[in-house]
Amino acid sequence: MKAKVKLIITAFSLIPSIATAEGLPLKELLNVALKNNPQIQITEKDYKIARYEQKEAIGKFLPKIELQYSRIFQSDVPEINLSLPAPGLPPQQFPLIEKNYYSFKATLTQPLFTGGYLYYNYKIKSKEEKAVKFQMKAKVNEIKKIIKKDYYSLSEAKTAVDIAKSYVKAARKHLQDAEAFYKEGIVPRRDLLEAKVKYHEALEFLSKARSGYEVALEKLKTDIGVKTVKIDVKKLTYKPLKLDTEKLIETAYQNNPLIKFLKLKKEEANYGVRIAYSQFLPKVAAVIGYERTDQYPGIDKFDETFGALTINVPIFEGTQRYWRTLKAKETKQKVDLSLKEAKDKIKLGIVAAVSKIKSAESRIKTAEAMVEEAKELLKDSEERYKAQVGTSTEVCDAMxxxxxxxxxxxxxxxxxxxxxxxxxxxTGTEIIQKQ
Known part of the structure; x- marks a missing residue:
């Protein structure tokens, strides 16, 4: 499992330094964003913590060995009075223990029965480790979505700049034609003024397009987490898709990492309820040990080995176990509600995304036809104007x-x-690759 998660985490270290990167494509921009994003780094720490907690849960099954050494200094000790059988001798006092002594003890305690606590605790930690892994993947997907949309906005803005430049070029050409015709007395001054207005309108359009590009670029850099980066902006294309909304929803319920995360949290909550019930059951442990001391008078050193079977039966803890059980049940219900809410949001998101895609496809087809028609209209208007059978207004409108x-x-x-x-x-999957 550790190796699988490294595919997500350590792969970021293979990315070239941003200081030397030139013209990064979208794929590498995504990697840079994931490498620099603090939320990913936090989730990585959460995963390591969950993994250590799982190992700790395994360790609780093993015996516990304790060494204890103490040095005792007492102001007084109990004594026993002993009357000697010989006549005339006073009673003698003998201490039961030494005033100053040491004690050394080594014990091994092996839990035998915990009411399922150790097992359920291990299952919870194991589920938590897997859950954090999917939480990390969910965060990765979210960041990828943000960067992709930023990149597409930047590409849109760049193309808008190119369109504006072509608009300026066409308006300048028309202005030159109008100026030449006006000088020859072929067209009225109105045509020249109209051409100038259109040219300045095109310049304003270009200025706004460049401003939009700068804003889109700055947002992308901010979301990536870098101050300077050269981006290889490709012109956007599209591929018609055949989308089945119900199948996409089903795919999302199976593949979306957030759903997987919440399903694991649900299993974790179920084990949490079982742990709460285990508090009411007795605990059984085996104990073996060795002890050595010099506390007994008249005996240089005393040592012994011992063994015991301990049974701890909880009777009353001030209603704590009762409230912990209710808390565990509420936690389970909370996770159930969170899972249902996540499914509803994902379903709505898929329906909305599919609707946007279909709408965009329809708009693309319409716009493609409009571009071809407008191109022909502009060509025809320019030719008519040069032949003096069309007006400057027709050319300006066509542009x-x-x-x-x-x-x-x-x-x-x-x-x-x-x-x-x-x-x-x-959906948690690459749609284009599945077509």
């Missing part, structure tokens, strides 16, 4: 339509990828 259509396509593809990241988070 705006083309830019808007490309923006809609870019936004739809980004939304598709973000929804897919959410779906993979809820």
């Amino acid at each position: 705006a339509y083309f830019t808007k259509a490309k923006g809609m396509l870019n936004s739809a593809i980004a939304d598709y990828n973000k929804a897919l990241a959410e779906l993979e988070y809820y």
Whole structure:
């Protein structure tokens, strides 16, 4: 089990230093985020603690050996008066123990019966170790979802900048055409002014796009946990998916690490109730030992070996056991409710993600058609304007339509990828690889 968890933890150490990293793709960005995230580091410590507690629970089955040495100094000791049979002799006093003496004792105690406490305690710690492992995986999945969505937002923002640049380029070209025609007296001053307005509008559009890119980049760096990093931003694509919501929900109930975590916590709570009941049963232990002392007068050193079978029957502890039992039952019910709530949230998340994906796919198809139509419209409008059978307004409108259509396509593809990241988070699996 230790080796399996290392696949999650120690793999982060294989990542190149961020100081020398250049153009990191999404996969390596995810690794960097996992390596730097403090919550992952905390969960790693929790796992180590749970593993040590499990080993401690195993140790409680083993015998306990104790060595005890004491040196006693007493101000007074009990004495016995002894009358001697010889006439005329006064009674003699003899101490029962020495005033100053030492005692050495070695004992071995082996629990034989604990009412199931040791066994149930071991099962709880074992379940806790596995539960923390899935808690770590759940946190990893959550961070991956955040970084993926940040990356897709950054890619969307970068493409928006590219679209804005092409808008500026087209507006500048139209402005140059309008200026040339105006100088030749072919078009009125209104066409020139309209072209200038459109060009400055395109510059403003580019400025906003660049600002959006900077914000998206800063959010990604913040969530990764680094101040400087060069990112290899790929243009987003999409692959049509055939999604069965019911099967996805079933997959999530089987694979989502949060569900696995809560199921283990439920088993842990069941053993907790059994431990609470074990408090009412007797405890049996075997004891063997060796003792040596010089406390007896007239005997240089006295030693002995001994053995015992101890039975401890709890009778009354001030109702503590009763309240601990009720607490254990409430804890079990609390975990049951948490598991049900988690399943409901995951089901809702999957339904919402699938709905977003289908909506995005529909928008992508519509936007693709709009881009092609707007491209043809712009080409036709420019040709008509150059041939002096079209107006400057037609060209400006066509540029705006083309830019808007490309923006809609870019936004739809980004939304598709973000929804897919959410779906993979809820199901706990890679959706694209399963298609």
